[in-house]
Amino acid sequence: MPTASPTPEWLRRRLRAAQALHHGATRREPAPGMRLGIDLGTSDVVSVVVAPDGEPVAVCLDWADVVRDGVVWNFFGAVEIVRRHLDALERRLGHRFAEASTSFPPGTDPRISVNVLEAAGLAVRGVIDEPSAVAALLGLEHAAVVDIGGGTTGIAIVEHGEVIYSADEATGGHHVSLTLSGRHGLPLDEVEILKRERGEEVWPVVRPVFEKMCDIVRRHLDRMPQGDLYLSGGSCSLPGVRELFAREFPAHRVHLPEPPIYLTPLAIACHAADDGAQGARHASHRP
Template identity: 50%
Template sequence: MNEQRLQQTNARLDCIDSLLNQQTPLCYQGGMHVGIDLGTADIQTVVVDDNGYPIAAFLDWADVVRDGIVVDYFGACQIVRQQLDKVEARLGVRPTHAITSYPPGTDPQISINVVESAGIEVSQVIDEPSSVAAMLEIHQGAVVDVGGGTTGTAIIKDGQLQTSLDEPSGGRHVSLTIAGGLGISYEDAEQKKRQGDQTIAPLAKPVIEKMADIVANHINGHQPAAIYLTGGGTLVAGFEAVFQQQFPQIPVVPFSKALYLTPLAIASYGLNGARHD
């Protein structure tokens, strides 16, 4: 990925951060591309215009998905419906189509069912790390997507997806370790993790090292030119340093607002297909 693409992506992530959960009406007329990401720790809806620039973004922390499996179907459907209501309030029009995603190795129909329960048609579905690889236009590399419950890796060679793998180990495991190590509640551990508290780095390190081992197995036999870190789990204090130590010969590329990278990529995937209003 070239430097211009990296800067563009970071600027769009900053934009999402600035407009997150804003329902202030926006005078907008044009195409829209809706991405809905059903994560283990949160559900996000991001809308981009025909140029890929974010115009609406909503996030709800939720405990409705575990390792790619919806454990609270009604709760997931309700959140998606509410976020689409907020999109309508902001943009003045109800989206009719959306793109969604799924962790590699899980059934994509689960995500499709949840999204379509909100009365919107799923136009495309793609696995999470592959959506990021497509948006970043990676020619040779590996995208590591660390969510709340899983670590997924998409390996790209000559611009084509070679394989996409996923294993249980994510931000939830970090929070459990922090909670146990500090003798605090899981909720308090989550807050420390989300705030980037540097004091938790020693506690989180063994879990991050396990994730690095998972990725090492995923890329075994491949030679990625770089490793791109996405997902809220990669924002844990010390994450990038552990990965760079594990892969000293491979550049590790972080994103400061990586929590929003996957839903942005899902929405942006629509730019490659038909445009829907």
């Protein structure tokens, strides 16, 4: 079985910096050329500011139920969260952002995310599907990215540095929460806390949901029977996810940069800092 190589030091440093900034660490000083990326997820909305060198400068995260299966069902709630993030970032950095990049699950309408940002008063600098954003950040040449979000699982396959295929399936962390809610008789907001605080305890209950995700991914990976497979998304934070994927895909080297919840938002922000050049090179080929 191939073994996973360690996460590159530059990526580990950036992810840990994003985590520290989210939890109140002293921020870096603002710098000219800062860029903002906003990830509208099913379980959370994350805004990340990066300096021109790609290092995180500020992070805002709100646990929120405004997006389901790639659709913004609470439009005004999503807009309000984005505006709140803009206010918080202005207080922290002394700078009011007028533009940002965002993302969308492959196979869904990018305008869904774009409309939220525009309603919050932002010009949209770039928009890219989530697994392609991660692939661009990592500079992958031959690999697959599996982004397990709250409502969907996105897959992108990269050949010679280009995304040649991407797809999205409606199974993600929300389905994990529904399983736990049914098992324990708890409302979904309490279940989300349970997942974050008692992951090892709930893993045996939710493992079948992740096994289903593996089955979904397998249907798309026939285009890349071996190689590197990178996991992303907050749902991958549960203990056991990387080990399960490694067992289910023995011909692949499975990587899980940690903490994974910040990987996609960081990639979106770096897409903004790159003026969208990377994302423009990654055309989505959907089934």
